[in-house]
Amino acid sequence: VLLHRMKAHKVDYWSRLGRLRRSQWVLAWEKVDRAVMSGRIVCDTYLAAKARADLVKSKSYSLTQLARSQLETPREDISFESIPGYFKSASSLAYLTEHCCFDTFLVIKLMSKLQVLPLTKQLTALAGNLWGRTMTGARAERNEYLLLHEFHKAKFIVPDKAIYTSQRGAGATQQDGDEDGGRKTEGRRKPAYAGGLVLEPKKGFYDKFVLMLDFNSLYPSIIQEYNICFTTVNRPVRSDDNPDDEPDVPDSALETGTLPKLLARLVDRRRQVKQLMKDPKATPTELAQYNIRQTALKLTANSMYGCLGFTNSRFYAKPLAMLITSKGREILQNTVGLAESKGLDVIYGDTDSIMIYTNTDSIDEVKTMGLDLKREVNKRYRLLEIEMDAFYQRMLLLKKKKYAAIVVTEVNGQLKTKMETKGLDLVRRDWCELSHSVSEFALNQILSGDGREEVLDRIHEYLAKVGRETRGGLVPIEKFIINKGMTKNAHEYADVKSQPHVQVAKRMIAKGISVRAGDTVPYVICTDHTAQGPSKTMAECAYHPDELRQPGSGLKIDFEWYLAQQVHPPVARLCAPIEGTDAGRLASCLGLDASRYHVASAVADMQQHTMLDAQISDEERFRNVDRLFVRCLRCNRSNPLIGVALSKVGYRGLRCPEENCGAVLPAPSIGFQLTAAIQQHIRRYQEGWLLCDDPACQTRTRMLSVRREKCMNAECLGGKSLAFSDKMLYNQLLYFDRVFNYDRALKHTTDESLRGMLSWATRCRSAAPCD
C-alpha cells in the first residue's frame, strides 16, 4: 500500500524502502513486498508469535488477541467494513489515525516482549544462515546451513541441493472451478515411517501422587548415545524400491560421527551457559542474554531430528530418522519394564515420558521412589538421562494425549499447586469460550479434591444454570465464537459444504477482506428461520460474528446447537470416569433431550451384558441380586417373588407363594413394594461406597470415585471398586423387569397351562395397561 501511494504521489527515492536503488518500476505486483525490501531484515511479529507458540498460547494470532495475552493491553478491533466510515469526519479520521499509530506501538512492544531479535540472532549465529531467513521461520534451511558448515569443516562433499518441486500436481494455472476428483489436496501426507511410542493409558481419576519422569532431549541424546550419523550408519542407497528396513546401530568401535559431535558441542555449550546463569553476580541483562542463548542451543539441537525426516531437505535421511525413533520406542519400553519389575504402577507414557501412580500422599516418599528409579534407569545408558519432571497431586487421565493434573512445585520450601491441562477439548481453539468455561468449571471441581457427590452436585447445578442463561440470552455473543485455522486458501478446499470456516472465509473474501492460508477464521452457528426447505447443513449456518452483529441481519445464535454440540460433549468426556453421573444426566441438566443418551447407554449396556453373557442363564445372572420380597396382605408373610414364569399365576394375577395361603397379591400392593425396592437400590448405588476387591481386606471408603485405584489400605494390593456398581444396579433392575415380564416368560416356557395363562394375561394387560 505504502509503495503504491508513494508512486501515485510521485515520491522520490521510493525504492529506499529497500536498499537496492531502483529507478524503474519493474516489479510484478504479487512480488512487490519481497523484492522491494531487499537488503533489509523484515520482522513480522505475526510470524514470530506463531514461531514461538511454545510461549504464546493464544487462540488466534490477531494483534488484538496477542496484545491482550502478551502485553495485557486492550485493543479495539475495528472491522474492515467500518473503516470507510472513519473518513467522514476529521475527528473520526484522527481517531483512526491514532489507532493505527497505537498499533505500530503494539507491534514493537510485542517484538520486544517475544525477544524476537535476540533469539533469531542467536539461532542465525549458530546455523550460519541469513538472519532475514530466520525471521521468516525457515527451520529446515537453518538446519541445512548448520550441517553444510559442519561437513565443510570436516572436509566432506555435501549432497547436491535438489530443486524444490511440489510433489502435488496442483498447477497454478488450474483456475477453473471444475472439481477434479483425482487431484490430491495439498497438506499433510501420510507417515513414511514409525514415530514415538504411546502407552495405553490406565484411564481414571487419581487422587494420590502421580510421578512423571522424562528423558532429557531424547532424540538428540539417542543420536549421541548410539553414534548415529550419515558417516557411521550403513544405509541403503536411496531409491524408490529399496526396502524400508531400519538400519543397524553402528559398531561401537567406530569413531564419533559428525552429527553426534555437533550435538555434543551444542549440549556442552548449553551446559556452560546454564552454569553462567547460576552466577549470583550476573546482571538481569546478562541473565536474559544467557537465557536466550541456551534456548537457541536447545531449539537447534531439538530440530535436527525433524529435518532428517523431511523429504525436501538437502540432508533427508529416512533410515537415520527411522533408527532414532526405533531406539526411542525401545528405550521407553525398557524403562516401563524396569519400573514394573520394581513393582511400580506405570499408568501412562508418551514418547519420552512415563507416569507412575505412587499410591501415597507423601511427596517425600514419591521423591525417594523417583530417585531410586532414576538411578536404575540411568545406569543403563552412557549419556541418556531420565529426570523427575513433575509431581501430580491429583490427575484425571482420559485418553492418550488427553489429561489434566494438579502439579505440585516447591518454591522456597513452600508447596505450590497449579493445574496443567493437556490435549483436552478445553485447550483446543475449535471449541467456543462457553464450552471452555463450562469444561473448566467441571475440571476444577473434579480436581478440587472434594467428595464425589458434592462435586457432581455442583457440576449438575452449574450445567442447569448454563442452560437457563444461554436460552435466556444472557450469555454474550463473544462466548459463542468458534475459531478455525485455514490450512489452505479458501478456493483450494475440495469439500466446502462441510467446513463452516471455509464458507465464512469465502464470504469474507467476497467482501474484500483478506483471508489466506494460515489465518484464523471466527464464526458462530445461527438458526435459520427463513428456510423452510431442506434442512441446512451445520456449515451453512455458520456466520462471521460481524455478520451476526450487522443490524437487520435477522440472525440468531442457535442456543440448542451450542448446548448439545459444544457444551455437552466435552463435559461428558471429562465426567466419563466419574461414577454417579453419565451423558444422559448431564444432558438433562442442560435441558437437553436426555432420552437419546439414556436409550443409547441402555442399549449399549444391554448389548454389553446380553452379548457377552448370552450363554449365561437367568439363574446365573441373577445369583447375586436381591430378591423381591412381597408381603401378603392376608397372611402377612414375606416371600421372594420368583417371577411370573415360576410363581403361582392365576387368572386374577400373582398369588402369595406361602404354602397355606395362596391369596391373590393385589397389583397396587405389588407396585408399591416394587417401587420401594427400586428406590432403595438406586439410593444404595448413589451412596457410592467403595470396596476393596480383595475379599480378605474389606476396606470401605466413600471418596470421589475412580474406575481404577489401589485400595486405601496401604498393605493391601487390591483395587478399589464400587461396592454396588452401575453394572450391579443394572442387573438388579433387569431382574425386577424379568420378574414381571410376561412376554419373555411366554417365549421361554414349555408348560402349556402356563402358556395359556400368560397369553391371556398379556391380552388383558394390553386391554387394561394400568394393571
Place this chain on the structure above:
DNA sequence: GCCTGGAGCGC
C-alpha cells in the same frame, strides 16, 4: 457401520 479427510493437539 465403515471408511476417508481435515483440524488440532502431544511429544
Place this chain on the structure above:
DNA sequence: AGGCGCTCCAGGC
C-alpha cells in the same frame, strides 16, 4: 519450505 501419533467431527457410501 522438520517428523509421527492420537482423538474428534462430518460426510459419503
